[in-house]
Amino acid sequence: xxxxxxxxxxxxxxxxxxxxxxxxxxxxxxxxxxxxxxxxxxxxxxxxxxxxxxxxxxxxxxxxxxxxxxxxxxxxxxxxxxxxxxxxxxxxxxxxxxxxxxxxxxxxxxxxxxxxxxxxxxxxxxxxxxxxxxxxxxxxxxxxxxxxxxxxxxxxxxxxxxxxxxxxxxxxxxxxxxxxxxxxxxxxxxxxxxxxxxxx
Amino acid sequence: xxxxxxxxxxxxxxxxxxxxxxxxxxxxxxxxxxxxxxxxxxxxxxxxxxxxxxxxxxxxxxxxxxxxxxxxxxxxxxxxxxxxxxxxxxxxxxxxxxxxxx
Numbered sequence: 293x294x295x296x297x298x299x300x301x302x303x304x305x306x307x308x309x310x311x312x313x314x315x316x317x318x319x320x321x322x323x324x325x326x327x328x329x330x331x332x333x334x335x336x337x338x339x340x341x342x343x344x345x346x347x348x349x350x351x352x353x354x355x356x357x358x359x360x361x362x363x364x365x366x367x368x369x370x371x372x373x374x375x376x377x378x379x380x381x382x383x384x385x386x387x388x389x390x391x392x393x394x395x396x397x398x399x400x401x402x403x404x405x406x407x408x409x410x411x412x413x414x415x416x417x418x419x420x421x422x423x424x425x426x427x428x429x430x431x432x433x434x435x436x437x438x439x440x441x442x443x444x445x446x447x448x449x450x451x452x453x454x455x456x457x458x459x460x461x462x463x464x465x466x467x468x469x470x471x472x473x474x475x476x477x478x479x480x481x482x483x484x485x486x487x488x489x490x491x492x
Numbered sequence: 493x494x495x496x497x498x499x500x501x502x503x504x505x506x507x508x509x510x511x512x513x514x515x516x517x518x519x520x521x522x523x524x525x526x527x528x529x530x531x532x533x534x535x536x537x538x539x540x541x542x543x544x545x546x547x548x549x550x551x552x553x554x555x556x557x558x559x560x561x562x563x564x565x566x567x568x569x570x571x572x573x574x575x576x577x578x579x580x581x582x583x584x585x586x587x588x589x590x591x592x593x594x
Contacts, residue, residue, distance in 0.1 A: 300497075307504045314508055314531055318515035323523055330527045333508075337534055344501070344545040349553055353537075356560055361530060361567045368523055368571045372578045382518045394514030401506045410498075410546075425550035430557070438554050445561045452565030460572035 303343050310336040323369045331362045348423045501542035508535035522574050522584050526567065533563040 313332040320326040334357040341350040382390075433439045512531035519525050537559045544552015574584070581588045 303500070307500070310504070311507065311511075314511045317527055317531060318511050318518070323521070326524060326527055330530060333531060334534060337538055340501070340538060341541055344541055346541050346545065346553055346556075349541060349556055352557070352560065356564060357530070357534070361563065364567055364571055365523065365527060365530075368526075368574055371575060372523075372584060382520065387518050390514040390516075390518035393517055394510040397513055398506055398510040401509075402503065405499075405502060405506070426553050426557070429550045429554050436551075438558075441558060445558055449561050449565050452569050456568040456572040459569065460575050 299343055303340070306336050306339050306343070310340070324366070327362060327366050327369060330365070331358055334358050334362065348426065498542050498546040502539055505535045505539035505542065508532075508538070520585050520587055522577065522586050525586065526570050526574070529566065529570075530563065533559055533566070 310333050313329045313336065316329040317326045317333065320329065334353065338350040338353040338358070341347070341353060429436065430438050430442050509532050512528045512535060515528035516525050516532070519528060537556045540552045540555040540559065542552075544550065544555070577589065578584060
């Protein structure tokens with residue numbers, strides 16, 4: 293009983309903290325501060341996964357999101373010297389539009405959510421917290437298996453990794469995106485070999 | 493684990509998603525937009541895991557793995573595009589790329 297109450301209190305505490313962190317990602321004007329707040333949101337979500345009985349996913353969340361994606365974003369912040377490119381205050385129509393769309397989405401999704409009957413209540417069932425079930429259903433080619441999405445998503449990740457390398461290459465080939473034959477001021481250097489550029 | 497009510501977890505996911513959506517629309521800096529996208533991915537994953545825990549099925553956790561993979565792929569391509577954008581336009585303002593050029 294006490295354990296349950298503690299879990300409930302922890303859930304609301306983590307939820308409130310995650311909301312505050314997400315608000316500061318959305319409203320902060322400083323990039324690094326927003327990145328740290330994003331890390332907080334993701335780590336707190338990992339805490340929620342533990343409360344929901346998905347310890348493996350909590351570990352994966354910390355490894356991939358906190359350890360991978362946030363670090364990549366911090367790299368991007370540092371590579372672009374964007375701390376001196378502070379963005380100005382959003383214009384009023386833009387802020388109103390964003391708030392309006394967000395609110396409409398929230399209202400509509402909660403309307404759908406609260407009006408749909410979630411009847412299949414299996415309150416006595418055990419939570420599948422064991423990793424074996426995930427692995428089995430990822431590689432199961434039966435009617436409830438996910439082997440085809442698993443293979444497709446592996447290919448997608450490979451393609452994305454290769455695409456990222458191709459896009460981020462220093463010297464794009466002449467027909468690549470972000471080049472237009474070298475007649476834009478910013479890219480004149482990129483179509484020539486490294487030794488012939490005026491300034492690096 | 494019945495101590496976490498699924499309804500409240502789903503509402504939390506919806507609020508997080510709406511926050512990310514609003515931030516994505518309001519922001520002009522591309523890095524901020526990417527961060528708001530990550531919040532939205534995270535909210536979607538949270539909804540899947542909460543529902544999967546309620547019905548005691550592994551499907552929710554499997555879908556979370558899919559979302560995680562898509563988020564990783566998105567951030568890899570997105571950051572590469574961001575660096576190209578920055579080298580091209582010398583700014584991170586998304587409005588700098590409003591014109592098309594054949």
